[in-house]
Amino acid sequence: MDARKLSELRAFVRLCKQNPGLLHTEELAFLREWVESMGGRVPPAPANASTQETNKGKAEEQPEEPAKSPEPESEESDLEIDNEGVIEPDNDDPQEMGDENVEVTEEMMDQANEKKIEAMNALSEGELQKAVDLFTDAIKLNPCLAILYAKRASVFVKLQKPNAAIRDCDRAIKINPDSAQTYKWRGKAHRLLGHWEEAAHDLALACKLDYDEDASAMLKEVQPRAQKIAEHRRKYERKREEKEIKERMERVKKAREEHEKAQREEEARRQAGGAQFGGFPGGFPGGFPGAMPGGMPGLNEILSDPEVLVAMQDPEIMTAFQDILQNPANMSKYQNKPEVMNLISKLSAKFASKP
Numbered sequence: 001m002d003a004r005k006l007s008e009l010r011a012f013v014r015l016c017k018q019n020p021g022l023l024h025t026e027e028l029a030f031l032r033e034w035v036e037s038m039g040g041r042v043p044p045a046p047a048n049a050s051t052q053e054t055n056k057g058k059a060e061e062q063p064e065e066p067a068k069s070p071e072p073e074s075e076e077s078d079l080e081i082d083n084e085g086v087i088e089p090d091n092d093d094p095q096e097m098g099d100e101n102v103e104v105t106e107e108m109m110d111q112a113n114e115k116k117i118e119a120m121n122a123l124s125e126g127e128l129q130k131a132v133d134l135f136t137d138a139i140k141l142n143p144c145l146a147i148l149y150a151k152r153a154s155v156f157v158k159l160q161k162p163n164a165a166i167r168d169c170d171r172a173i174k175i176n177p178d179s180a181q182t183y184k185w186r187g188k189a190h191r192l193l194g195h196w197e198e199a200a201h202d203l204a205l206a207c208k209l210d211y212d213e214d215a216s217a218m219l220k221e222v223q224p225r226a227q228k229i230a231e232h233r234r235k236y237e238r239k240r241e242e243k244e245i246k247e248r249m250e251r252v253k254k255a256r257e258e259h260e261k262a263q264r265e266e267e268a269r270r271q272a273g274g275a276q277f278g279g280f281p282g283g284f285p286g287g288f289p290g291a292m293p294g295g296m297p298g299l300n301e302i303l304s305d306p307e308v309l310v311a312m313q314d315p316e317i318m319t320a321f322q323d324i325l326q327n328p329a330n331m332s333k334y335q336n337k338p339e340v341m342n343l344i345s346k347l348s349a350k351f352a353s354k355p
Contacts, residue, residue, distance in 0.1 A: 011241035021045060027253055079232045081225050086194035090161040095152075096136050097171055098143025112142035116151070123155060131155050146176035153185040162189035180210035187215065191222050200226035311343040 016022050023032055024045040032042050119134035135152035142148065153168035169186035172179060187202030203219040206212060311317045320340045323330050334340040 011238060012245045014238070015242050015245060025253070027249065027256070079229065081196065081228065083194050085192070087160055087162070087192050089193055090163045092161065092164060094167060095164055096140065098139045100143055102143060104142050104144065108141045112138040112145065112148070115141065116148060119151065128155055128159050144175060146172040146179055146182065150179060150182045150185060153182070153189070157185055157188050157192070160192065162192040165189035178209060180206045180212065183209065184212055184215040188218060191218060196222050196225040197229055305346060308343065308346055311339065314339070317343055
């Protein structure tokens with residue numbers, strides 16, 4: 001079954017648990033019947049349900065103000081994380097990575113190894129920038145050796161340049177995806193940036209590949225924060241899914257109400273159309289000037305006149321005509337409306353000509 005549909009179904013069930021009154025809406029009548037047919041029991045409708053039904057008709061007659069949708073809740077709005085130790089990101093230009101396509105000779109490998117040893121000595125003496133420069137020289141000589149990038153990344157972490165460290169680790173992982181040290185230093189770099197979930201992922205993988213007490217200690221520090229973020233995201237997703245289901249149900253309900261209203265209006269128009277000419281067995285009520293005795297001509301006879309047919313399709317003319325039917329004295333209001341007077345004259349002639 002579609003995982004998204006299952007997720008939506010779970011959100012819908014949670015929504016029903018929070019608001020059992022939803023099960024008593026007309027749209028969910030089929031669900032109530034199914035639950036009861038299986039021997040289940042639907043909670044009784046809320047006390048105000050009948051009042052809502054009573055006022056439903058009145059509400060339909062009044063234009064509804066569009067409901068104000070709540071402000072979307074920010075995913076970060078109620079999330080508090082201890083960011084102690086987080087630093088501003090470094091925005092230096094990317095460091096040199098060496099040419100991956102260079103053909104490395106044995107002599108170049110030896111030179112790279114010498115540079116590596118010099119870099120390690122500089123690192124042990126606390127000369128961090130010198131160590132970076134020497135590791136860079138080694139990388140240029142042998143750009144396909146993952147350990148060189150991982151070592152330079154460790155120095156970047158000590159220099160508090162986490163973005164540079166992450167770039168080196170990404171290159172090292174591309175060369176050797178099974179290096180525990182690379183994941184350890186990338187995890188530490190993410191921790192400096194406050195990327196708690198990424199840090200937890202990399203540190204856990206480092207410990208899995210090759211257990212390291214330093215990585216394990218940092219993992220214990222970052223993991224609770226990563227779990228808190230993950231739980232918050234799941235909570236946000238649940239709220240979003242519930243909101244989507246509620247909005248979808250409201251759209252369905254509104255569409256159904258509009259459809260039913262349109263059907264009622266159409267029925268009313270049909271009935272009004274049938275009565276426009278149906279109440280005058282002895283002529284128009286009150287009579288038009290000059291009185292028009294006699295019976296009503298057939299509807300087919302009236303509609304056979306193209307001019308009458310065109311006039312009856314004009315809403316403005318028909319509104320005026322109905323106004324005159326209700327009160328013949330209102331004809332004076334339309335003396336300057338030739339299209340209205342023309343229809344009255346034609347119908348008067350047809351009624352007058354009927355024996």
